[in-house]
Each structure stands twice: as C-alpha cells, then as structure tokens.
Amino acid sequence: MAKNDDPNLLKKIIAHAKEYGFVFPSSEIYDGLSATYDYGQYGVELKNNIRSYWWKAMVQMNENIVGLDASIFMHPTTWKASGHVDAFNDPLIDNKDSKKRYRADVLIEDHIAKIEAKINKEVDKAAKKFGNDFDEKQFKETNPRVLDNVKKIDDINSRFKRDLEEEDFDDLKLLIEELGIADPISGSKNWTEVRQFNLMFSTELGSLADGASKIYLRPETAQGIFVNYLNVQKTGRMKLPFGIAQTGKAFRNEIIARQFIFRMREFEQMEMQFFVKPGTEMEWYEHWKAKRLAWHKALGLGEDSYRYHDHLNLAHYANAACDIEFDFPMGFKELEGIHSRTDFDLKAHEEYSGKKLQFFDNEEEKSYVPYVVETSIGLDRMFLAVLTSAFQEETLEDGSSRTVLKIPPVLAPIKAAVLPLLNKDGLPEKAHEILDELKMSVNVQYDGKDAIGRRYRRQDTIGTPYCITVDHQTLEDNTVTIRERDSMEQRRVSVKDVVNEIEEAVSIKALLRSVN
Numbered sequence: 001m002a003k004n005d006d007p008n009l010l011k012k013i014i015a016h017a018k019e020y021g022f023v024f025p026s027s028e029i030y031d032g033l034s035a036t037y038d039y040g041q042y043g044v045e046l047k048n049n050i051r052s053y054w055w056k057a058m059v060q061m062n063e064n065i066v067g068l069d070a071s072i073f074m075h076p077t078t079w080k081a082s083g084h085v086d087a088f089n090d091p092l093i094d095n096k097d098s099k100k101r102y103r104a105d106v107l108i109e110d111h112i113a114k115i116e117a118k119i120n121k122e123v124d125k126a127a128k129k130f131g132n133d134f135d136e137k138q139f140k141e142t143n144p145r146v147l148d149n150v151k152k153i154d155d156i157n158s159r160f161k162r163d164l165e166e167e168d169f170d171d172l173k174l175l176i177e178e179l180g181i182a183d184p185i186s187g188s189k190n191w192t193e194v195r196q197f198n199l200m201f202s203t204e205l206g207s208l209a210d211g212a213s214k215i216y217l218r219p220e221t222a223q224g225i226f227v228n229y230l231n232v233q234k235t236g237r238m239k240l241p242f243g244i245a246q247t248g249k250a251f252r253n254e255i256i257a258r259q260f261i262f263r264m265r266e267f268e269q270m271e272m273q274f275f276v277k278p279g280t281e282m283e284w285y286e287h288w289k290a291k292r293l294a295w296h297k298a299l300g301l302g303e304d305s306y307r308y309h310d311h312l313n314l315a316h317y318a319n320a321a322c323d324i325e326f327d328f329p330m331g332f333k334e335l336e337g338i339h340s341r342t343d344f345d346l347k348a349h350e351e352y353s354g355k356k357l358q359f360f361d362n363e364e365e366k367s368y369v370p371y372v373v374e375t376s377i378g379l380d381r382m383f384l385a386v387l388t389s390a391f392q393e394e395t396l397e398d399g400s401s402r403t404v405l406k407i408p409p410v411l412a413p414i415k416a417a418v419l420p421l422l423n424k425d426g427l428p429e430k431a432h433e434i435l436d437e438l439k440m441s442v443n444v445q446y447d448g449k450d451a452i453g454r455r456y457r458r459q460d461t462i463g464t465p466y467c468i469t470v471d472h473q474t475l476e477d478n479t480v481t482i483r484e485r486d487s488m489e490q491r492r493v494s495v496k497d498v499v500n501e502i503e504e505a506v507s508i509k510a511l512l513r514s515v516n
C-alpha cells in the first residue's frame with residue numbers, strides 16, 4: 001500500500017506530533033479550542049527552520065527582495081479598500097437534519113472530484129487492457145463515457161462560476177439539489193438557503209467610553225506590504241521589479257476548520273509581493289510559478305507530491321492565479337498560491353487614502369501604479385507537508401519495526417544527538433565536550449538514559465539525522481561512531497571529522513544554491 005493510501009495516515013501523524021512534542025491542541029487542559037494548535041519543543045524548531053529556508057531563499061538570495069514586519073492590527077479602512085469587508089466571504093449552507101454547516105463551493109468541488117475519479121478509473125481500466133499500445137490522450141478524446149463525464153464537469157463548473165460571480169445563491173442551492181449532493185455525514189439532502197459569511201475576526205480598539213472603533217485581525221499579511229509599498233520603495237531606493245517579503249500570523253473565522261493544522265483559525269503566512277511594470281505581470285507570474293515549485297522540490301519531499309491547479313474562480317483582486325498542491329494524507333490540496341493581483345490593491349489604497357502609491361519610471365519618464373505578482377504559502381501547511389513525507393513506519397530486516405521521521409536534515413529540529421555508551425568512566429564528560437563544540441553551529445541534544453538502541457529509536461521519532469556515540473575507544477583515539485538515521489549505517493570517524501561532516505550535511509548552503 002502506498003503511504004498516502006493509508007486511511008489512518010493523518011490520524012497517525014496527529015498522534016505522533018502530539019506524543020513527541022511537535023504539535024499540541026491549544027489550551028488542552030481546558031479541552032482545547034477548535035482549530036487552534038500549539039507548537040511544542042520540536043515543532044517550534046521545525047517551524048523556525050522552514051521559515052528560515054523561505055526567508056533566505058527570498059530575501060538573502062534575491063538582491064531585489066527585502067523584508068518587512070508589519071503589525072497585525074491595521075487601520076480598518078485597509079480592509080474596506082482591499083475588498084475584504086465586502087467580499088471576503090464564504091457561501092454557507094446548513095443541513096436541516098444533521099444541523100451541520102458546509103461551504104457550498106466545497107460541496108460542489110467534492111462532487112466534481114468524484115466525477116474526476118470516475119474518469120481516472122475508466123482510464124486506468126483501459127490502460128490495463130491495452131498495455132503498451134494504450135494512447136491516453138486519444139482515449140480521453142474519444143471514449144463516450146469519459147466525454148460524457150468531462151461535459152458534466154464543464155457544465156457544473158460554468159454554472160457554479162457564474163453563480164459565484166453574480167452572487168446568485170438561489171441557483172447555487174438549486175445546483176446542489178439538482179446534483180443530488182447529500183450531507184457527507186448523515187446522507188440527508190434537506191438543505192437551507194445558501195448565504196454569505198464574512199471570515200474576518202473583529203475586535204474593538206480603545207474603550208467604549210471614548211468611542212471605540214471596530215478593527216480586524218488581519219486575514220492575510222499582504223495588506224501590510226501594500227500599505228508600506230512607498231515607505232520601502234523610497235527608503236530602500238528600490239527600482240521595479242522588486243519584492244517585499246513578510247512572514248506572520250493571519251486570522252480567519254473558518255467555517256469548516258478541520259484536518260489538523262491544514263485549516264486553522266490562527267495560522268502563519270509567508271508572503272512576497274513582487275512589484276512589476278504593468279504589462280510584464282504574466283512573465284513574472286510564470287517566473288514565480290516555476291521558482292516556487294523549484295523551492296519545494298529542492299527539499300526532496302517527493303517529485304510526484306506536487307501539482308499545479310489553475311484557478312477557475314479568480315479572487316476579486318486577481319487576473320491569473322494558481323495553487324501549488326501537495327499530496328497530503330487527505331489527497332492533493334492547496335499548499336501555496338501564486339496570484340497576479342494586477343494594480344487592484346495599490347489603486348484601491350490610493351483611492352481610500354488619497355495618497356499616491358506610484359513609481360516614477362525614469363526610462364518612460366512617467367509615474368504609474370505597479371502591478372503585483374504574489375506568492376503566498378501557509379507555514380503550518382508546509383509543516384504538515386514535511387511531516388506527511390517524513391513519517392515512515394518501517395519493518396526492519398530482523399523483523400522489528402521502527403517509526404521514523406525522515407525530515408530533510410536541513411529542517412530537522414535536532415541535527416545530532418551525542419550519546420555516551422555508559423554513564424561512567426569519563427564518557428559523559430567526553431560527550432559533553434563534543435556537544436559543546438557542535439552546539440556552536442547546530443542544534444544538538446545529549447541523551448544518556450537507556451540502552452543505546454532505545455536512544456537511537458528515540459532520536460528516529462523526532463527526526464534527528466545523526467547520532468554520535470562516545471565509547472571507551474573515543475578516550476583512546478578520539479574517534480566516535482556516527483549513526484545515520486535513514487540508512488541506520490554506523491561508521492567510525494574522528495571527532496574533528498564528525499563535527500565538520502555534520503555541519504556540512506545540515507547546512508542550508510547546498511539547498512540555496514540549488515534554488516538560486
């Protein structure tokens with residue numbers, strides 16, 4: 001069975017993440033708060049390492065990209081200008097029998113996915129039947145059942161798109177009824193009307209007595225970049241094209257927050273807005289699509305774990321958009337979005353603030369509002385992608401089994417564990433000496449408890465790529481045993497070499513070079 005076909009994979013990852021200090025349910029002693037999670041001692045390290053890889057690949061590796069850290073609270077007009085007050089809505093529908101609430105668009109997308117699965121089944125069947133002679137393209141273009149299903153999908157998509165664009169929620173409900181879509185839990189088809197629900201959290205600034213005003217918790221970090229466009233452009237003397245990168249928390253009152261850290265109400269984004277000359281945006285859109293996929297693939301989480309998904313229903317600000325989807329335990333889902341946002345945001349902020357947000361082009365001798373291509377990835381989703389690929393249950397040659405997190409060494413929370421074979425004869429002291437040397441450059445851990453085999457297994461569960469064992473021979477010739485997590489191979493090397501080897505193996509340099 002392929003790993004992602006294991007129906008319990010997500011459950012196993014959630015249990016492992018909790019048991020080994022990666023992710024805990026938030027405020028668990030009070031029975032938790034739905035769709036909020038806390039990162040534990042190893043989770044925070046993994047998260048920091050992912051963020052650092054993103055930041056370095058963006059800011060350090062690109063002379064024309066700089067960073068920013070804007071505040072979470074912003075002037076409320078920001079969200080009026082950006083369109084979030086009026087248009088950041090999800091179409092909701094309730095099932096009258098089960099009392100469960102769903103996103104109407106998700107119900108329809110799931111229905112389409114079922115028809116797509118039928119097409120794939122038909123293709124797989126024919127491929128088996130015709131063997132090497134099978135021509136998939138020709139089959140898809142001629143097989144009546146496939147053609148019929150493709151037409152069904154096209155018809156649903158165009159009606160669904162029109163309904164969303166025209167906010168025709170009566171027809172959206174009719175579509176759900178005509179497609180015979182049932183509540184996935186109860187099977188009931190007894191639906192309420194579809195209505196819009198704004199996803200922004202709001203709170204009050206100031207005390208009520210002095211006229212408190214309603215403010216929002218940012219639903220995306222991007223607007224902090226847009227309102228600072230001119231500050232950064234002027235003070236950094238930036239010329240088009242240039243980018244501003246930012247990481248930080250975002251908040252959305254998600255209706256169906258589920259699937260662990262995939263969809264949360266408080267999450268972290270890593271976004272980059274790339275400001276370009278109008279008319280060149282499609283070129284840059286393609287550039288960033290390719291660049292971002294290369295960033296993902298360089299980690300080695302699996303060549304086939306990614307696919308592009310071009311958006312049919314464009315957000316209110318975009319003229320082109322696609323997702324990079326990852327093969328999560330729940331199937332291929334959005335990991336990152338790349339959007340061509342035109343001049344929508346800067347123009348809207350110009351209009352609402354009355355301030356010019358333009359660029360003076362020396363060659364053209366005129367000012368204009370730049371266009372923007374955005375890359376936007378959820379740090380928590382990236383964390384789940386890493387865990388999905390890393391989590392392995394292996395049966396070893398001797399029949400025993402181990403659970404190991406094969407996290408890319410550069411992202412691993414702990415890079416090496418130093419283990420004295422015995423807790424006497426000067427071995428702990430020697431182990432601490434090596435630890436003190438290694439901790440100057442990488443995150444290391446000392447473990448002196450239990451049999452050495454158990455200690456190796458413990459490090460496997462948290463994804464430590466190297467274990468260094470100090471024994472009596474170390475005291476004689478200054479050599480140690482290095483044990484590699486993935487191959488479990490052990491080698492004898494000098495202490496000096498082991499330090500160099502580990503520093504080299506977990507260095508981000510090679511990774512950055514490969515995505516440059």
Ligand code: GAP
Nearest residue numbers: 220222262263264267335336337376377378381
């Ligand atoms: N500035 C554009 C923007 O925010 P988005 O597609 O809504 O676009 C970008 O979000 C990324 O943020 C997504 O690809 C996803 O990785 C992450 N994301 C969005 N909502 C999320 C949620 N509720 N929980 C976790 N991650 C989320």
